[in-house]
Amino acid sequence: MRVDKFLWCVRYYKTRSIATEACKQGKVRVNGALVKPSREVYAADKLTVRKNQINYELEVLDLPKSRVGAKLVNLYINDITPREELEKRELLKYSQDYYRKKGTGRPTKKDRRELDDWFDVEEDEDGSN
16 A cells, blocks of 8 residues: 555545655655655554654554544554654644744734733833823
8 A cells, every 4th residue: 555545544644635745745754764655555664754743653553445434543553653752742732822923813812811911011110000
C-alpha cells in the first residue's frame, strides 16, 4: 500500500491529498529515509510523521483494506512516539491559548475586557480619573 494512502487510511491526515503533500514536503520518513508518496509500506515498517511541529513515530502492524474507523486504528499501527514529543503538544496548547497574532480580527469579548481593565489602571495611576 502507498504511504500516502496508508496515512490517510489510519486517520493521520484528513484527506489523501494532504497526506500526499506532506510526503512531497519531506514530513514523512519510512525506516529513517525520506519517501515519495508512492513508496510502498509493509508490516513492521517504522514511520516518522512530522505534523503540527511534533514528530510522531509509528510502527505498521498490518495494512487496512480501506479507511478505518477511529476505534480500529490501533489494529493497524502502534504509536511509539517518545514522551518528550507528546509533552511538546501540551506546551503548544498552552502557548496558543495566550497568544493571538496581530491582525487576526476583532478582539474577543475576553480580550476587550482585559484591554478596558488595562486602560482603567493607567488612568488611575495618572490621577486623571
